[in-house]
Amino acid sequence: MKLSNFGDVINFAIKREEEAIQVYGNLIDLAKNPGVKKLLQELQEEEKNHKKLLQNITKEKIESLAITDVIDLKISDYLVEEPPSEDMNFQDLLILAAKKEQQAVELYSNLANKSKEGDLKKLFEFLIEQEKSHKLKLETEYDSHILEWN
Ligand SMILES: [Fe+2]
Numbered sequence: 001m002k003l004s005n006f007g008d009v010i011n012f013a014i015k016r017e018e019e020a021i022q023v024y025g026n027l028i029d030l031a032k033n034p035g036v037k038k039l040l041q042e043l044q045e046e047e048k049n050h051k052k053l054l055q056n057i058t059k060e061k062i063e064s065l066a067i068t069d070v071i072d073l074k075i076s077d078y079l080v081e082e083p084p085s086e087d088m089n090f091q092d093l094l095i096l097a098a099k100k101e102q103q104a105v106e107l108y109s110n111l112a113n114k115s116k117e118g119d120l121k122k123l124f125e126f127l128i129e130q131e132k133s134h135k136l137k138l139e140t141e142y143d144s145h146i147l148e149w150n
């Protein structure tokens with residue numbers, strides 16, 4: 001992968017967001033628990049907003065982005081993901097989605113590290129925290145279900 005200019009990098013990121021939208025679409029179809037379905041729909045909506053942000057990005061927009069640090073519960077990091085399937089339970093679904101979000105965090109971290117331009121770096125640092133917040137929501141949901149059963 002060789003990304004040479006601003007436009008290439010943005011287009012690459014848009015493609016990744018489109019993939020995320022699609023992954024959430026598949027997971028929404030598989031989700032039977034209404035609460036989990038709703039959460040996945042909210043997250044898909046946020047990925048759509050990321051795509052829109054990237055499609056209409058300007059220097060001014062990047063300047064106006066507020067970056068807030070998000071904690072990482074790391075709950076899913078040591079859990080094994082099952083491939084998506086019809087009989088997937090909602091814990092597996094949450095783990096799978098959280099793992100995808102972790103991959104997004106890593107991807108944007110890579111892009112942020114490689115960005116020499118300050119604006120681009122800031123844009124990716126914003127997206128890192130956004131994807132971290134998605135992971136946090138999924139892990140919090142996972143955690144609350146586990147606690148309910150104990
Ligand atoms: Fe995203």
Ligand SMILES: [Fe+2]
Nearest residue numbers: 101104131134
């Ligand atoms: Fe995300």
